[in-house]
């Protein structure tokens with residue numbers, strides 16, 4: 001996966017700048033001229049490094065304080081150093097994370113696409129229903145026209161087979177002659193679409209998961 005490798009390489013190392021300080025001192029030192037060459041106590045100097053050594057190690061003098069003491073002077077040095085911190089992210093974990101993210105995005109897209117199809121289906125179904133079915137079955141598809149049942153109470157399998165069987169002359173609740181021309185006018189797509197619209201007319205909690213129902217039927 002080419003995309004993945006470019007992302008991976010781009011994110012592998014992060015660099016950050018971190019300022020570090022340390023405090024060293026020398027108590028009761030007599031001469032100003034030797035203070036730069038004598039080992040300082042405390043901090044990163046730890047009685048072994050003088051100012052020169054510290055500078056060689058990348059430290060810069062940030063501040064100096066000199067106080068009179070009983071026996072000469074007390075010197076306090078503040079050193080500062082900018083540190084570059086590089087941290088490396090575990091490549092394998094990162095790759096997993098990216099794959100996971102791609103996977104969830106794929107799922108989200110699938111769900112969105114299904115919703116879109118559902119809306120489209122019920123839109124097409126709405127047009128068909130209003131033009132060709134509503135006059136007999138009612139605006140909510142619940143009207144008991146002739147001997148018909150409430151259409152919102154019929155599942156997809158029965159809906160599909162009754163319509164097909166009207167066309168074949170194999171289904172009649174006593175008033176099939178009134179329904180026959182409308183059964184003949186629908187192809188399998190129209191049947192799905194109009195069923196989808198009727199489904200959307202039901203109260204929310206009675207609505208079926210059409211995707212699943214239609215998928216199960218088409219197997």
Ligand code: HEC
Nearest residue numbers: 132133136145146147148149172173174175176178179182
């Ligand atoms: C002229 C009136 C009329 C129109 C328009 C009409 N129907 Fe019907 N429909 C009926 C009648 C009457 C029945 C009951 C027939 C019988 O006795 O079997 C029926 C039955 C049905 C049934 C079977 C119901 C059951 O109880 O098994 C379905 C499904 C159905 N219609 C769907 C539709 C659809 C979808 C449309 C629009 C494309 C439509 N009908 C248009 C009159 C109509």
